[in-house]
Structure formats: structure tokens, C-alpha cells
Amino acid sequence: MHKLVLIRHGESTWNLENRFTGWTDVDLTPVGLEQAIHSGRLLKAEGYDFDVCYTSVLKRATRTLWHVLDEMDRTWLPVVNSWRLNERHYGALQGLNKSETAKQYGDAQVLVWRRSYDTAPPALKASDPRSERSDIRYAKLQTEQVPLTECLKDTVARVMPFWNEALAPAIKMGKRVVVAAHGNSIRALVKYLDNISDNDIVGLNIPNGIPLVYELDDDLKPIRHYYLGDAAAAARAAAAVAAQGKT
Numbered sequence: 510m511h512k513l514v515l516i517r518h519g520e521s522t523w524n525l526e527n528r529f530t531g532w533t534d535v536d537l538t539p540v541g542l543e544q545a546i547h548s549g550r551l552l553k554a555e556g557y558d559f560d561v562c563y564t565s566v567l568k569r570a571t572r573t574l575w576h577v578l579d580e581m582d583r584t585w586l587p588v589v590n591s592w593r594l595n596e597r598h599y600g601a602l603q604g605l606n607k608s609e610t611a612k613q614y615g616d617a618q619v620l621v622w623r624r625s626y627d628t629a630p631p632a633l634k635a636s637d638p639r640s641e642r643s644d645i646r647y648a649k650l651q652t653e654q655v656p657l658t659e660c661l662k663d664t665v666a667r668v669m670p671f672w673n674e675a676l677a678p679a680i681k682m683g684k685r686v687v688v689a690a691h692g693n694s695i696r697a698l699v700k701y702l703d704n705i706s707d708n709d710i711v712g713l714n715i716p717n718g719i720p721l722v723y724e725l726d727d728d729l730k731p732i733r734h735y736y737l738g739d740a741a742a743a744a745r746a747a748a749a750v751a752a753q754g755k756t
């Protein structure tokens with residue numbers, strides 16, 4: 510039996526301000542930092558240890574991982590950063606307030622933009638100053654690989670090669686893996702792992718800064734999964750994420 514630990518980053522400044530974030534590289538708030546530290550303490554207290562760590566190229570996730578590892582006295586572990594674990598790109602919504610957007614377009618439309626499987630938010634123009642296409646961290650990618658918007662289906666399509674080529678082989682080799690990523694890149698992984706339908710994935714929300722443990726069999730099929738710590742608090746935090754897009 511393998512254990513895979515997934516952690517969504519701690520609260521970010523734009524989570525606090527309730528803004529669509531996507532690939533915008535905002536930092537953790539003091540609360541987010543505490544959530545990361547708490548996750549590290551919890552993992553250590555529960556006897557977890559890792560051999561290799563994976564995260565995105567966005568600082569809210571990398572910093573979350575660093576603090577988790579610091580608390581576990583494991584800052585020396587190898588860390589692989591991949592853009593494939595980045596948050597889903599939020600297109601022209603990046604920077605907008607979620608509940609103001611719901612007031613303008615309605616709760617139902619914002620739910621579609623936030624949680625539908627295959628409807629992407631309006632795209633950024635490539636010339637928009639918010640576009641990440643000129644960001645040096647993506648310089649080695651083909652232009653079209655740096656999205657101008659994404660639906661979850663698009664995120665699944667770019668996360669899955671990373672699962673197949675990096676995460677799954679490492680887990681199969683017996684390595685203990687932790688992934689510090691984002692609400693929607695984790696939803697993409699969970700959709701695949703639990704074979705969640707396109708309709709049911711709409712209801713899945715991942716809370717900030719709480720380790721989500723997947724127990725996997727030898728074929729990497731999930732046996733069960735659970736949040737570490739207070740399960741009721743994790744459920745409340747997931748419900749609060751769901752409510753962020755309402756008026």
C-alpha cells in the first residue's frame with residue numbers, strides 16, 4: 510500500500526481578498542503560513558515522512574511546501590517544481606473579486622466558470638499585461654502551453670502527463686511522495702484518482718493547507734482518502750471555499 514499526500518497551499522493574499530488567482534503569483538498571508546506550519550507539524554506528529562516532493566512554480570505552493578518540510582526537519586529532500594501543477598488558469602477573471610463577479614454575472618455563471626469541467630472562463634488577450642507568456646519561468650514552454658484560460662478539462666490534460674511521467678513512477682518505485690499544489694490542480698488529480706464524473710466534480714472543493722492523504726494499492730487505485738486532523742473542520746473549510754463564488 511502506498512500513501513500519497515496532497516496539500517493545497519495555505520491561504521493566499523488573493524484568497525483573503527476573494528480574488529480569482531489562477532497563474533498570478535501571489536504570496537501566502539500570515540494565516541496561510543500558519544496553515545503550512547500546522548500541516549508540517551501534523552504530518553510529523555502522525556509519523557509521515559517523504560522521499561521526494563513536488564510542487565508548482567507559484568510561490569504560494571512552493572512556500573507552503575518549504576514550511577511543511579521545515580517543520581518536519583526535511584528541508585534537504587529533493588523538490589521538483591513543475592508548471593504542470595500550477596493552479597488552473599483563470600483567464601480574464603484573474604484579479605477580479607469573486608463575489609462582485611457573481612453580483613455582475615450571477616451565481617450560476619460564476620459556478621460554471623469556477624467548477625464546471627469543460628467551460629473555460631473568458632480568455633485573456635495574449636497582449637494583456639496579466640498574461641504570463643513573457644514570464645521567464647515559462648520561457649522553455651511553447652507559447653500555446655502557457656494558457657490564456659483553462660477549464661478543468663484543460664488542467665487535467667496538462668496535469669496527467671506529470672502524473673504519468675513523474676508522480677506515478679515515483680510512487681510505484683516505493684517513494685513516499687508529497688505534492689503541494691493548488692485547489693484546481695488537486696481537483697484534476699482527485700478527479701482522475703477517484704474517477705469522478707464530469708458532473709460530480711462540480712461539487713468538489715479542496716480546503717487550504719490541510720494534508721489530504723490517498724492510500725493507493727499497487728496499481729495506484731485509491732483504497733481510501735482522508736484529511737489529516739479534524740475532519741469536520743476540513744469539511745467546513747471546503748464548504749467555505751464553495752461559498753467564495755456567491756454574491
Ligand SMILES: O=C(O)[C@@H](CO)OP(=O)(O)O
Pocket residue numbers: 524528529530531532596597599623692693750753754
Ligand atoms: O482563484 C483561484 O485560482 C482558485 C483557487 O484559489 O479559486 P477557485 O476556488 O475559485 O477555483
